[in-house]
């Protein structure tokens with residue numbers, strides 16, 4: 001039997017990717033504590049299959065006093081920092097909470113981590129920090145040119161983490177995953193929103209001409225990559241984490257309609273999102289070569305698994321009624 005190796009503190013563990021990471025890591029018998037504010041995007045239902053196997057703190061990462069008291073009590077060795085406000089459209093409406101949680105919240109965690117001398121801090125960033133690229137791909141050394149307030153807040157947090165690495169010799173690793181999808185994603189993001197609208201027989205809104213391209217990464221592959229980098233990644237480094245599986249948004253939605261056997265007439269083109277990035281594409285050679293990570297689920301399989309999951313969890317999906 002595997003012994004308990006590390007005491008891990010996971011922020012945003014009730015969110016889409018954070019909860020998948022918790023489910024993944026608990027199977028490997030790590031000692032897990034979670035911090036989550038439980039915003040509209042957080043839901044402990046995602047952790048029901050591992051209930052009682054983790055400690056939970058309903059805490060805002062912007063609350064310095066409460067964060068320090070969790071660190072004091074838990075004495076974590078490793079932090080994996082997922083907590084963030086994540087929806088681009090909401091950041092365009094009002095960037096305030098994005099700057100607060102994604103930048104100030106990250107600083108509070110970095111400072112607590114320094115104070116309590118944690119051994120490793122895994123900062124979960126995003127491919128969106130690089131901005132758009134029409135041809136080719138972004139390496140870890142490409143400049144950060146974020147387009148949306150969301151992406152700018154994430155890029156700011158990355159710069160802060162980099163400054164802590166350089167100034168304080170802080171033991172951090174930055175991971176930049178591409179567009180992630182799969183079970184339990186809140187239905188404001190393209191794939192679950194399209195499934196929700198289809199099940200309700202409502203129009204599926206598609207920005208612009210639908211030709212924006214994203215690099216789709218299945219959530220199990222994403223958390224496996226994060227876990228492998230946590231184990232084998234080098235302190236101070238940045239790792240892109242992309243699948244190489246590029247699709248236009250319209251292609252993704254048509255595939256969902258095909259699986260659900262519904263007409264493409266449900267698609268409704270709407271005015272484009274301001275500042276909408278045309279294409280994201282990571283160069284992930286570093287994680288393939290140095291960590292040995294590779295995806296196990298391609299887009300075809302992943303989208304079928306995802307639609308199937310939502311069909312089996314219609315109650316959860318339709319319960320998110322405020323859309």
Ligand SMILES: NC(=O)c1ccc[n+]([C@@H]2O[C@H](COP(=O)([O-])OP(=O)(O)OC[C@H]3O[C@@H](n4cnc5c(N)ncnc54)[C@H](O)[C@@H]3O)[C@@H](O)[C@H]2O)c1
Pocket residue numbers: 011012013014015016017018035036037038039040041042043059060061062081082083084085086087101105124125126127154176177178179180181186
């Ligand atoms: N989903 C993607 O496609 C994607 C791709 C690349 C990177 N990321 C990054 O991965 C991380 C997780 O993304 P996700 O899609 O799971 O997000 P999510 O929105 O599903 O979950 C975010 C979680 O953070 C919690 N949270 C928000 N503000 C908080 C605060 N102030 N204090 C404590 N908890 C707070 C929420 O309650 C929620 O549980 C984020 O950092 C995001 O930027 C996401």
